[in-house]
Amino acid sequence: MTTLTMMSDVQVTERAERVVRIARKWQAAEDVLALELVDPAGGPLPEWEPGAHIDLVMPDGAARQYSLCGDPDDRHTWRVGVLLEKEGRGGSRWVHEGLAEGDLVPTRGPRNHFALEPARRYLFIGGGIGITPILPMVRAALGMGADLTVVYGGRTRESMGFVDELIELHAGVEVVPQSEAGLIDLERLLADPQPDTLIYCCGPGPLLDAVEQRVARWPAGALRIERFSARTDTELTSDADQAFEVELSRSGTVLQVPADQTLLSVLEDAGADVISSCAEGTCGSCETMVLAGDIDHRDSVLSESERAAGDRLMICVSRCRGPKLVLDL
Known part of the structure; x- marks a missing residue:
């Protein structure tokens, strides 16, 4: 749901802005900064679970999403790791070059579309930088007494943040710097489906694509992934986009969504109470409940089972396959 009316406390927390102070900023690896964030008044921060991320809101109002990678039991500190993306949209450069210890920064969240589910065994x-959501998952899995295999790959050893912390958590972690050992051996890791095992994977698109291809023989639902950028197989050209209607159920308002406009932009133009962040279907902030209609899912957030349920969509990228959608707005 995307309005404050009838929202749960969790949904209000995800949506509301909260100002935090940068208590500490340090170099975690080559081109990777770590930030520790605290409440300016010293109070507790909202609870979170492994896999959650927060939005850092930039001065121009744009937001960037970063996975929480500290200890969920520490209610007074959030920690994020930020990779400098030299060809990115400017958010990481703002963090690296524009923020300093003591600065106040608006945030939104935490929000979690990558939650750790109970299992007897895990493959992480x-x-x-995809190691950041994995770190608290490893801590939680160890606390549950589960069996786990942890593999961490990167360009070079110097570019891989939090290695020492990960090894301290789990001495059996397999560290694979590409400059020394090549790519992660996915054939070995994923060749034989393992019962009662969940796979959690986060990282660059080519890694996630390769993992998805190799788990085809595994039981359905064994894989959980989180993407930092939109998946290419959901990017459709404007020639495939069709116009449709959207009805806002709470007011009865019916709006036209032209083929060359996103659902999000139409809703924003109409003054609907919606929120968005990434605008490419990766963060989940614009998730909206659907009451009727055939959804054309184009996000990189929802699982196959969530898509099949047909009760929610990401309004920044997804559309309608038929003539009309009815949204819980």
Whole structure:
């Protein structure tokens, strides 16, 4: 749901802005900064679970999403790791060059579309900055007494943040710097489906695509992934986009969504109470409940089972396959 009316406390927390102070900023690896965030008044921060991320809101109002990678039991500190993306949209450069210890920063969240589910065994695969959501998952899995295999790959050893912390958590972690050992051996890791095992993977798109291809023989639902950028197989050209209607159920308002406009932009133009962040279907902030209609899912957030349920969509990228959608707005 995307309005404050009838929202749960969790949904209000996800949506509301909260100002935090940068208590500490340090170099975690080459091109990777770590930030520790605290409440300016010294109070507790909202609870979170492994896999959650927060939005850092930039001065121009744009937001960037970063996975929480500290200890969920520490209610007074959030920690994020930020990779400098030199060809990115400017958010990481703002963090690296524009923020200093003591600065106040608006945030939103935490929000979690990558939650750790109970299992007897886990296989965790982190690539580059994708290790950040994996870190608290490893801590939680160990606390549950589960069996786990942890593999962490990166470009070079110097570019891989939090290695020492990960090894301290789990001495059996397999560290795979590409400059020394090549790519992660996915054939070995995923060749034989393992019962009662969940795979959690986060990292660059090519790694996630390769993992998805190799788990085809595994039981349905064994894989959980989180993407930092939109998946290419959901990017459709404007020629495939069709116009449709959207009805806002709470007011009865019916709006036209042209083929060359996103559902989000139409709702924003109409003054609907919606929120968005990434605008590419990766963060989940614009998730909206659907009451009727055939959804054309184009996000990189929802699982196959969530898509099949047909009760929610990401309004920044997804559309309608038929003539009309009815939204809980």
